[in-house]
Amino acid sequence: MRKSISLLIILIILGLAIVTTPFIYGYLFKKNYLDVIAAVNQNSSDNNGMFKIEVREYRLGWLYSRARISLLFTDKDLNSAFPEGFTIDDDITHGPILYDSIKQKYVTAFAALTSQVFLPLKIQTDFFKKESGQAFFETTSIVTFDNVWTQVTKVPALSIPDVGNLTIQDSSSQSQFDIRNGQIMAMKVEGSVGALSFQPDGNNPMVPQLTSQPISFKQSSTRHALGLWNADNNMSVPSIMAKWQDGRTAALNNFVLITSRGVDKNNLYQGTVDLSAKEVTLPSSVMASVAPLAIHLSINNLDAKGIVESEKYMKLQMSVDQGGAKSSMNIPVRMITPTSSLTFDMDFNSPLGLFSIKSKMTNQPSAVAPTSFGDVLIHSKVDANLRIGEALLKMLVLQSMDKLEISMAKDSDGVTSPKDNDKNINATPLQQQTANLLQEGKISLANSLQILELADQHASVDAFAKQVNEMVSPETATLLIQTYQTMSLNSSVTAATQTAQSKPKMTKAEQVQKLIDYWVEQGFLTKENNEYTSQILINDQVVKMNGKVVNEQMLIPPAMGQPPAMGQPPAMGQPPAMGQPPAMGQPPAMGQPPAMGQPPAMGQPPAMGQPPAMGQPPAMGQPPAMGQPPAMGQPPAMGQPPAMGQPPAMGQPPAMGQPPAMGQPPAMGQPPAMGQPPAMGQPPQNN
Secondary structure: OHHHHHHHHHHHHHHHHHHHHHHHHHHHHHHHHHHHHHHHHHHHHHOOOOEEEEEEEEEOOOOEEEEEEEEEEOOHHHHHHOOOOEEEEEEEEEOOEEEEOOOOEEEEOOEEEEEEEEOOHHHHHHHOOOOOOOOOEEEEEEEOOOOEEEEEEEOOOEEEOOOEEEEEOOEEEEEEEEEEOOEEEEEEEEEEEOOEEEEEOOOOOOOOEEEEOOEEEEEEEEEOOOOOEEEEEEEEEEEEEEEOOOOOEEEEEEEEEEEEEEEOOOOEEEEEEEEEEOEEEOOOOOOOEEOOEEEEEEEEEEEHHHHHHHHHHHHHHHOHHHOOOOOOOOHHHHHOOOOOEEEEEEEEEEOOEEEEEEEEEEEOOOOOOOOOHHHHHHOEEEEEEEEEEHHHHHHHHHHHHHHHOOOOOOOOOOOOOHHHHHHOOOOOHHHHHHHHHHHOOOOOHHHHHHHHHHHHOOOOHHHHHHHHHHHOOHHHHHHHHHHHHHHHHOHHHHHHHHHHHOOOOOOHHHHHHHHHHHHHHHOOOEEEOOEEEEEEEEEOOEEEEOOEEEOOHHHOOOOOOOOOOOOOOOOOOOOOOOOOOOOOOOOOOOOOOOOOOOOOOOOOOOOOOOOOOOOOOOOOOOOOOOOOOOOOOOOOOOOOOOOOOOOOOOOOOOOOOOOOOOOOOOOOOOOOOOOOOOOOOOOOOOO
16 A cells, blocks of 8 residues: 555656656746847947847746747947847747757757747838748757757748849758856857859849858857957858859859957967968959969957957947947057067969968057057058069059059150050140149149140230239249240141151050069069069058169159159250259250250240340340340340341341331441431432
């Protein structure tokens, strides 16, 4: 009897245990569920995350429970546009024994969840044209006793009106959280996103067809005592391909992205990014493929405490609109240390040759503390080693010539700038001078256009001078008038221009080769077989290539027979730049005034107020040189005889053997002009 009673008691206890166990597990899982949500919210708040999770309801049952949560945007604008956020309905089955639909067998576990996810109403109904009560996708989860979440996500085929159709195969993941004191102290996530296929709408030729093999990912992270995360991440995909209706394709094969970040034992923060691909195919590109590709980026020895303080400051600034206190912080000073550095390496091979750059930027001590990241860059030192294939360099230079605004003016071989080569033009001296004055801020854009329009209309020198004097300062007007006067009077300038325009032009490929040869000649590049190398140093805003100081102007070869750059002395025997004085003892540029106190160029008028060259006529309206005849049609200098066949100056005797001016007495001993009375005391002519 006693045995029967004992057995009955045991059976009752077992029955109660069996009956109550699911409820107990359900109760314990609810606590775990809410703890995970609270920890995720805390982590999001600490890291200025975009979402926060709100539990709308949690109905605890015996064998099952039901929960509804919302993922709400923390950004005010996004929250205003999508106030309901994402909604997740969880149907929870309590352990300890339950059916695992992922493995399709019974297992011992904490709980099993089926989650239905609903997008914000406007996105789900307006963009994807799904009913508001229809789940966008569904996730199945198994939660073990050690808090490992194994999940499978199923996304139904999606049709995006006027865009295309998207299909994603099942995705899976496994996550584990270590939660202590309401914070996530460590977590591991591993899984894959299912293969993807996108078929564009036939009416959108610009949208490509996309295919992607499953994307694998893995993350392991732990929270440091300072609050920063030490994390290692890995993502890879065997192949991604895009294909357009016109036949263009782009592909990425064996792509791998590895990142690492964290705080070392010296409380210095380190971070690295490594990206690689076996092959990258580009659509409609001169460099059609890159194989392989490797990129390395690392930032080293940042002040970890400074990063924490900067994050707190940024979070505080975000709360200013909600009434938070304003403050200021010199973020660069907080984060940068004397040993901080940045490295960037890139290596790839292509059908046009290899490309390799190894660079490192280090912090340089400065008397003035940096106040911005721009200041940090200015005071940093950069060391880089460059190696590039010959064909690849030529292609890059050719592609960038138009963007760099290189002015490779015509030389004796006919080298032209890309713009001149395309437009078949040659700027006149007045156009060049006007452009220089505009760049120097001495004339306005409106005035420059008016001046060039006057020249195009072939206005007289007097009309040109009158209008220009009304537009600009006297000094600037004098330069412009002299240039225009020279262009008008000197037909040789036009002839020279026409001759220059008729010269054969070099092809762009020849121009590129000439430019690269110049860089080698100057020592900026070193040629090694079919490759070029250079050691680049940037320090105190001074750039050196192979130890040679360079700037943008020095990278452009001066064209033979062309004026030098603005402010630069001309080459020996070469004319100066437009509007610049010639070299000492050198003649001025064609059509330009001579230097002060210097004679003008042969056949050119002298500078305003200057005597003409020996044996040359004076400037328009200027007296001739001492002992020189006046200009054709001009009166002679005071006390000077007139030019041969010219009337004398008013009140001056005529030249020997020349008739006097109309209404003037003849020279002593000379017969009067036809029909004129003889000079005083002279006998009349025998008529």
